[in-house]
Amino acid sequence: MSDERLDPELPRAVALAWGVAAHPQRGPKRELSIERIVEAAVAIADAEGLGAVSMSRVAASLGFTTMSLYRYVTSKDDLILLMQEGAITPPVPDEAAPRSWREGVTAWVLALRAAYREHPWLVDIPISGAPITPNSLLLVDWFLREVRELPLSDGEKMSTLLLLTSYARATSAQERDLRVAAAAAADPGDVTGESAFAALVELVTPERFPDLSPLLAAGAYVAEPGTHPGETDDDFxxxxxxxxDGIEHHVERVAAGARPEASAPAPPSPVIALPRDPKVREAAKARREAEKALREAQKREREAIKHALERERAAREKGARG
Structure with missing residues (x-):
């Protein structure tokens, strides 16, 4: 009996991603590997987009025939799945590092967005089902770790992951498309709206567009002069x-409903002036202080995210200059 490992009940490309697929029995004279093929395909996509990737193009870039590749990767669809797996390598942080769930989830979203920025073609790969490859599942596991202590059901946690993934993907696609449009346009103002601003001010009248007109006249509808699409992270x-904020509001509602006192009946006697009770006043004071502390913490979080995005942009600009 042959001791060659058989593929498990997984699609060929998924089994390759997990490293449990049988290797080809015969290959080209000069050794090829899945890793080399995927690296070459990713390099082509990074330079020219996903549409430039084909089995023949990848084979030529490696100096092999197209048939040589098919001994390792059986189809272009399999190659694209492996490219996606290779392009997203989650920088999972140390679990011991103390941080709030909002900080952890923010780091997770920024890591996903960084991968989309490094490999813009990722947003062109259609979503065909639940992630089942190692790196994609590491992303899921990392996210679930960050929301582990939240009083949400498993389904709610997965819905939250889907919401944030969709947001990161959609904003990254929009940013990429605007950058491509700006690079192709003879005048970048055609993309930002600057070129048409003067005409729009005349056409967008208060009678026809009562709410848009003042905003347009104030210059808030078009990008600031000299600003290129995708250069600012304020909207993101x-x-x-x-x-x-919405997730936090939901978490607070769930937590409130889970507490025994939340379902307890109201005090039966309206005669007692509860607001004058020292313990009630003390609890109300503590609540106000906690709300104030929460607002201050949220402000610090917004500033931290803003600074993190600025550092990320500065690093990209430095890399581009280098």
Whole structure:
């Protein structure tokens, strides 16, 4: 009986990603490998986009025939799945590092967005089902670690992951598309809206557009002069903070409903002036202080996210200059 490992009940590309697929019995004279093929395909996609990737193009870049590749990767779809797996390598932080769930989830979203920025073609890969490859599941595991202590059901945690993944993907696709459009345009103002600003001010009248007209006249509808699409993270940061606020609000509602006192009946006697009770006043004071502390913490979080995004942008600009 042959001792060659057989593929488990997984698609060929998924088994390759897990390292449990049988290797080809015969290969080209000069050794090829899945790793070399995927690296070459990723390099082509990074330079020219996903549409430039083909089995023949990858084979030529490695100096092999197309048939040589098929001994390792059976189809272009399998190759793209392996490219996606290779392009997303989650920088999972040390679990011992103390941080709030909002800080942890923010780091997770920024890591996902960084991968989309490094490999913009990732957003062009259609979503075909639940992630089942190692790196994609590491991302899921990392996220679940960050929300481990939240009083949410398993389904709610996965829905939260889907919401944030969709946000990171959509904003990254928009940023990429605007950058491509700006690079192709003869005048960047055609993309930002600057070129049409003067005409729009005349056409967008208060009678027809009562709410848009004053905003346009104030210059808030178009990008600031000299600003290129995708250069500012203000919109992304604002959206992410609002999503986190919504999740936090839901978490607080769930936590309140889970506490025994939340379902307890109201005090039966209206005669007792509870607001004058020292313990009630003390509890109300503590609540106000906690709310104030929460607002201050949220402000610090917004500033931290803003600074993190600025550092990320500065690093990209430094890398581009280097």
């Amino acid at each position: 940061s604002f959206g992410l903070l609002r999503i986190l």
